Amino acid sequence: MSSCGNPNAEADALMTRRPKYDRSKACVKCKSKTGNIVIRHAVYCKDCFFPLISLRFRRTLEPHVNPTLDLHRRKGLKASGNLLIGFSGGLGSTVLLDLVQKTYLAPRERQDGDQNPNGGCPWPKVVVAHIDTSSVLTEVQGESCRIRGVVESYGAVFEYLPLRLEDAFDQKWWRSVGGPDFVHPTGLDIINEDMFLKLLSSNRTSPSSALNAYIASLPTQTAVASGIQALVRVLLLYTAVSTHASHLLLGTSLTSLSISLISSISQGGGYSIKEEAQEEWSDNNEDGTDRTVRLVRPLREVGTKECTLWAWWNDLTVIGKHRYSGGRQDISALTRDFIVGLEKDYPSTVSAIARTCNKLTTKESTNTKCLFCERPVQSGIQEWKHKISIRSYRDLGPDIMSPPHMNLEGGSSGDSRPTHTGPVASNLCYACHTTWTSRSIRGNAASQNDIPIPVWVASRSDHHNDLRNGRKVEENDLQYLIKDFLLDSGS
Amino acid sequence: MAPKLCVLCETAKAMLRRPKTGQQICRDCFFYVFETEVHNTIVEAKLFKSGDSVAIGASGGKDSTVLAYVMKTLNERYKYGLELFLLSIDEGITGYRDDSLETVKRNQQQYDMPLKILSYDELYGWTMDAIVAQVGRKNNCTFCGVFRRQALDRGAAMLGVDHIVTGHNADDIAETILMNIMRGDIARLGRCTAICTQGEDTIKRSKPFKYAYEKEIVMYAYFKKLDYFSTECIYSPDAYRGHARAFLKDLEAARPSAIIDIIHSGEAFEVKEEVKATQHVQQTCQRCGYMSSNPLCKACTLLEGLERGSAESGLTERARKKLEAEGPTPENIRTIPFFNKTPSGNPGLSIAVEIPA
Numbered sequence: 001m002s003s004c005g006n007p008n009a010e011a012d013a014l015m016t017r018r019p020k021y022d023r024s025k026a027c028v029k030c031k032s033k034t035g036n037i038v039i040r041h042a043v044y045c046k047d048c049f050f051p052l053i054s055l056r057f058r059r060t061l062e063p064h065v066n067p068t069l070d071l072h073r074r075k076g077l078k079a080s081g082n083l084l085i086g087f088s089g090g091l092g093s094t095v096l097l098d099l100v101q102k103t104y105l106a107p108r109e110r111q112d113g114d115q116n117p118n119g120g121c122p123w124p125k126v127v128v129a130h131i132d133t134s135s136v137l138t139e140v141q142g143e144s145c146r147i148r149g150v151v152e153s154y155g156a157v158f159e160y161l162p163l164r165l166e167d168a169f170d171q172k173w174w175r176s177v178g179g180p181d182f183v184h185p186t187g188l189d190i191i192n193e194d195m196f197l198k199l200l201s202s203n204r205t206s207p208s209s210a211l212n213a214y215i216a217s218l219p220t221q222t223a224v225a226s227g228i229q230a231l232v233r234v235l236l237l238y239t240a241v242s243t244h245a246s247h248l249l250l251g252t253s254l255t256s257l258s259i260s261l262i263s264s265i266s267q268g269g270g271y272s273i274k275e276e277a278q279e280e281w282s283d284n285n286e287d288g289t290d291r292t293v294r295l296v297r298p299l300r301e302v303g304t305k306e307c308t309l310w311a312w313w314n315d316l317t318v319i320g321k322h323r324y325s326g327g328r329q330d331i332s333a334l335t336r337d338f339i340v341g342l343e344k345d346y347p348s349t350v351s352a353i354a355r356t357c358n359k360l361t362t363k364e365s366t367n368t369k370c371l372f373c374e375r376p377v378q379s380g381i382q383e384w385k386h387k388i389s390i391r392s393y394r395d396l397g398p399d400i401m402s403p404p405h406m407n408l409e410g411g412s413s414g415d416s417r418p419t420h421t422g423p424v425a426s427n428l429c430y431a432c433h434t435t436w437t438s439r440s441i442r443g444n445a446a447s448q449n450d451i452p453i454p455v456w457v458a459s460r461s462d463h464h465n466d467l468r469n470g471r472k473v474e475e476n477d478l479q480y481l482i483k484d485f486l487l488d489s490g491s
Numbered sequence: 492m493a494p495k496l497c498v499l500c501e502t503a504k505a506m507l508r509r510p511k512t513g514q515q516i517c518r519d520c521f522f523y524v525f526e527t528e529v530h531n532t533i534v535e536a537k538l539f540k541s542g543d544s545v546a547i548g549a550s551g552g553k554d555s556t557v558l559a560y561v562m563k564t565l566n567e568r569y570k571y572g573l574e575l576f577l578l579s580i581d582e583g584i585t586g587y588r589d590d591s592l593e594t595v596k597r598n599q600q601q602y603d604m605p606l607k608i609l610s611y612d613e614l615y616g617w618t619m620d621a622i623v624a625q626v627g628r629k630n631n632c633t634f635c636g637v638f639r640r641q642a643l644d645r646g647a648a649m650l651g652v653d654h655i656v657t658g659h660n661a662d663d664i665a666e667t668i669l670m671n672i673m674r675g676d677i678a679r680l681g682r683c684t685a686i687c688t689q690g691e692d693t694i695k696r697s698k699p700f701k702y703a704y705e706k707e708i709v710m711y712a713y714f715k716k717l718d719y720f721s722t723e724c725i726y727s728p729d730a731y732r733g734h735a736r737a738f739l740k741d742l743e744a745a746r747p748s749a750i751i752d753i754i755h756s757g758e759a760f761e762v763k764e765e766v767k768a769t770q771h772v773q774q775t776c777q778r779c780g781y782m783s784s785n786p787l788c789k790a791c792t793l794l795e796g797l798e799r800g801s802a803e804s805g806l807t808e809r810a811r812k813k814l815e816a817e818g819p820t821p822e823n824i825r826t827i828p829f830f831n832k833t834p835s836g837n838p839g840l841s842i843a844v845e846i847p848a
């Protein structure tokens with residue numbers, strides 16, 4: 001507040017620095033050997049470290065393997081489908097792959113206190129997918145074969161499935177994962193904040209140039225980073241469905257989870273705070289045969305430091321983390337720097353963030369799924385935005401006095417088009433709408449009207465009931481199908 | 492190059508780039524959208540009803556000065572029917588608060604509102620200068636925050652008002668959301684996004700500037716040539732909050748909507764029911780009668796620590812245990828006078844029976 005800018009300052013004192021470790025240097029577990037690592041103020045020796053980490057991994061994952069919790073207690077672990085692992089070649093996913101192999105595919109190494117008495121792997125098949133992002137990140141060019149090498153070094157236990165980021169714009173890929181055909185070349189128009197989909201004369205561009213046009217039209221560095229992230233996630237989810245996977249595992253560590261939580265909150269993603277940690281996603285098939293995938297992050301109790309040691313002591317090859325970074329203009333990069341920096345002086349910050357967010361839930365549930373990221377859409381977002389930040393006098397409510405310096409009636413300017421939320425904006429989550437419409441002072445100022453859209457967006461604009469007013473229409477009645485999204489095509 | 496036109500009215504010359512939206516607009520449109528957004532906040536949250544007496548927590552700083560001006564403007568423009576007061580807390584900070592109180596006294600004349608000043612010294616027997624002399628510069632904001640909150644409520648009770656509005660702006664709220672997540676303060680996280688809070692029998696408090704950017708408040712004060720005291724508090728915030736604040740500034744620089752986006756996030760989630768069930772229930776402080784989640788309220792705990800020469804005991808569990816081991820609270824220490832809020836009726840009834848305006 002005004003006087004010292006310090007609301008609710010009384011709890012600041014809770015965040016005191018603590019010594020790196022408590023009491024002695026002996027391992028807290030076996031109490032005999034000298035410790036090699038400090039984890040959250042407790043000292044562990046190397047021998048006790050391995051079972052500690054695999055226990056955390058299993059404790060996070062195994063309650064979610066069976067379709068329901070009570071099935072798990074009676075029958076041991078049995079998933080309802082295959083397993084898909086998203087593998088970037090970075091530290092987290094490298095450790096994840098290793099843990100899955102050691103825990104479920106090399107049964108002799110399993111530990112006491114096993115929750116899976118029958119042994120064996122809960123999934124009939126384990127597929128490892130890697131998404132090649134080299135068409136937008138030149139740094140990763142040529143790494144795909146090293147990544148294949150890592151996966152294949154485990155032998156035949158994993159099936160390797162290579163994907164490319166531009167698959168998100170490729171009808172061939174969309175068909176290969178069982179996506180319904182769509183025929184109408186459609187582009188996104190962001191000149192207006194409501195956003196519209198409109199017909200394009202043709203979509204004869206290659207998937208990789210469509211991807212690059214898409215990335216280039218995102219208005220901020222923040223949007224580029226989160227845009228790529230969303231494409232990766234949705235590509236993996238549809239791939240999971242097409243490989244008959246009941247589970248998709250990602251190697252998000254405790255540190256990465258805390259970073260993505262704060263980053264998502266800072267981009268308006270509070271409504272999907274649960275999904276940042278774990279989510280149930282289904283592909284909403286038209287014929288009612290929904291296939292559901294459970295996305296689990298089994299390393300979300302294991303910090304980066306522990307992952308590094310696991311990889312080091314197990315002699316694993318980490319290809320490196322090549323993610324997009326927009327530097328000081330990119331909220332996710334800023335958040336990463338902030339959290340990693342803070343962790344040095346306040347080591348409990350990272351786990352505090354994850355723990356706090358784990359105690360939160362969303363205020364209302366919803367059935368609407370975001371066109372772009374396929375996460376739940378909260379209702380009333382556009383109305384909220386119009387009240388909080390007036391960007392046009394068309395959005396003024398009826399009881400609002402018109403600007404005194406303008407001679408107008410009824411609170412609207414000369415342009416008296418009624419307030420009206422386009423169907424695209426109302427089918428976007430807050431974060432995705434913000435991604436497309438929020439600008440930075442230095443950002444990309446060019447507004448565009450023919451932005452290529454990912455195949456799942458194009459397919460839904462063709463097929464989904466809520467976007468075509470719930471009526472059955474002829475497949476080829478093109479104009480009718482999407483007329484709601486069309487501005488005057490000549491504009 | 493032709494002068495750029497305001498994107499809102501499309502007639503006047505654009506004078507400024509709006510910090511919240513990045514739009515280039517004219518000065519009159521800036522005043523208008525700034526005020527109208529505050530009005531939207533007030534109406535949407537149904538903050539007031541006609542006939543309410545409302546105290547504006549006034550420090551002489553930019554936030555509360557602009558708040559007083561905008562509250563007066565909107566009260567007249569939209570006929571809220573409010574009776575407005577200025578309420579100032581004198582923390583006893585030499586070279587800072589004494590000067591800023593002079594500004595508040597001028598505001599009292601300029602805005603023609605009654606003013607009440609209540610000091611930490613008369614309420615607690617301690618000035619902030621004396622507290623800092625004992626506790627040092629670490630944690631001083633903790634004392635100040637706890638003491639100010641209670642002082643405002645007591646000042647409001649003395650004025651006989653039922654509502655306090657404070658100048659907390661969007662930046663403050665976004666920062667508090669981040670802080671509460673990072674330090675795991677679930678109870679505060681649940682409360683900090685509320686525009687209006689009300690304890691069992693305390694006075695309603697609300698934040699009409701919840702969605703107003705700090706930069707726009709400064710801009711508003713500047714263009715309206717408002718008389719405010721611009722010096723920052725000489726006691727700087729604790730290091731941890733300082734980190735959070737710097738981070739928020741970076742986020743805003745990367746994408747200006749970040750502040751509003753964080754608040755939106757904070758409003759979209761809530762504490763899970765099963766977690767809420769384990770939280771402390773509100774009670775009243777045994778010693779001073781103020782609302783509290785423990786037998787002793789935070790202000791009484793801090794004050795006892797100061798009086799017994801162990802300021803730490805109000806801050807950490809360990810120091811508190813140590814103090815308890817030293818024996819019971821001595822009889823002769825100074826305590827806060829008992830809080831007797833003159834009830835304006837049965838609190839349960841006053842909600843049910845609302846006199847039509």
Ligand SMILES: [Zn+2]
Nearest residue numbers: 027030045048
């Ligand atoms: Zn050991």
Ligand SMILES: [Zn+2]
Nearest residue numbers: 370373429432
């Ligand atoms: Zn979305």
Ligand SMILES: [Zn+2]
Nearest residue numbers: 497500517520
């Ligand atoms: Zn204007």
Ligand SMILES: [Zn+2]
Nearest residue numbers: 776779788791
């Ligand atoms: Zn008390």
